[in-house]
Amino acid sequence: MKPTITIIMATYNRAQYIVESIKSIQAQTFKNWECLIIDDGGTDNTAEVLAPILIEDNRFSYLKRTDNYTKGLPGSRNYGLDLAKGDYIIFFDDDDIAHPQNLEICLEEFAKDDISFCRYLRHVFRGDFEYNFDLSKEYTHFYIDKRDINQILRNELQFNSCAVMWTKECYKKHRYTEHLRYAEEWEVYSRIITSVNKGISINKALYYGRKHEESITGDFNNKNEASLKSYADAIHLVIADLHKKQLLNTEILRYFVQVSLDYKEYNLFNRIFNTLDYSYLKKIKWTAIYLHLPFRLFFYRIYKKHIR
Structure with missing residues (x-):
């Protein structure tokens, strides 16, 4: 069956974290997804720790970034975008934790209204993650469009990494700028948000970013x-x-x-x-x-x- 959502996860030498991130994807209440794990040329044992999961769950694909794409996060994500089969696109990192209702709640918002993206809250943590999720579906929301670009560019209205689900149409004409090593999301999100009709922002944490010294x-x-x-x-x-x-x-x-x-x-x-x-x-x-x-x-x- 064609996946409704494509999850793109770029990875580079994160064998110690990636399995926990993968398990949070497997725990999603919405099940019809594919997850493309794009290895950016890492040298650790990522392939080894992922092997049992790939055998057990064919929704995951583990691929090495090809030389047609520049080394780095933007090139790896562009490779994933070119392979994506889902109607919706979401980016997860290889060391973070997704709320189990992440995909389900975003899709419910898309079903309610004609929107191009669903933004949600991203909380951060250090050390071990505490699995104590808020499973309610009561939250407020507001709409975002090109008129909000001032706030977005100033980071007063933050579009955090991995805290947005997009329609695939958003990336029909847009790709990450591959020579960028920082602010690559900020730059492509600016292009997309000023090109589409509107999106929604929901006041609920659906993603948890791990903070450590190796982050970009x-x-x-x-x-x-x-x-x-x-x-x-x-x-x-x-x-x-x-x-x-x-x-x-x-x-x-x-x-x-x-x-x-x-x-x-x-x-x-x-x-x-x-x-x-x-x-x-x-x-x-x-x-x-x-x-x-x-x-x-x-x-x-x-x-x-x-x-x-």
Whole structure:
């Protein structure tokens, strides 16, 4: 039977965690799914620990990323997207835990309304996971569309990794940008959300992310060079896409002009404005804003300090 949902799980040297993640997928109350496990070239015993599960449950497929896709999370996920058979797509990580009603509740939301995605809450944990799930189906919700892109880009309305189910149609024209090593989800989600009608956000935790030192987010917080460069590249791509769609407003632009102060070594400010077909005078205006921002921010911090 054709699977309703395709779960795509990229993995790389996570043999110590992946079986627990797989078991949380097997525990799903909705059963008609396929799970594509894409190995990004790991060197540990992942294949060995997965072997009994693959024999027992043919809904799982274990594949090595081919050389047609760039090494890394984006390339592995793109490989999975090209193989997906389900009408809905969801990404799970190889070290996290899914709520047993994750797939069921998302599908119920899709059945109620004409939406392109279902966003839900993602909680984090460290160490051993406590299996004490809230199995109620009482929660509030709100809708999200392209008008919310300001909040999404500022991470005021977060689209966390693995906390969204999408219709397959969302990825018909969109793929992950494979050279990105950080913010690759943020960049592709921006493109998708500004291209579809609307989605829903439900206030219920359906996914649990494991925090440990090997995570990509940890690299960014530790100022990893590749992650910082990737974020600058992602910002540039997002700005270009919004401008093309005539969705780039002053608020978004001002926000990223300020962000670009921290990315001078990546020439982010000039890259942004070389992308925009602004008049000479308009570029001069934004250059003046950029040059004066450090002084304005300095005096603003002093002001905030004194009024506390």
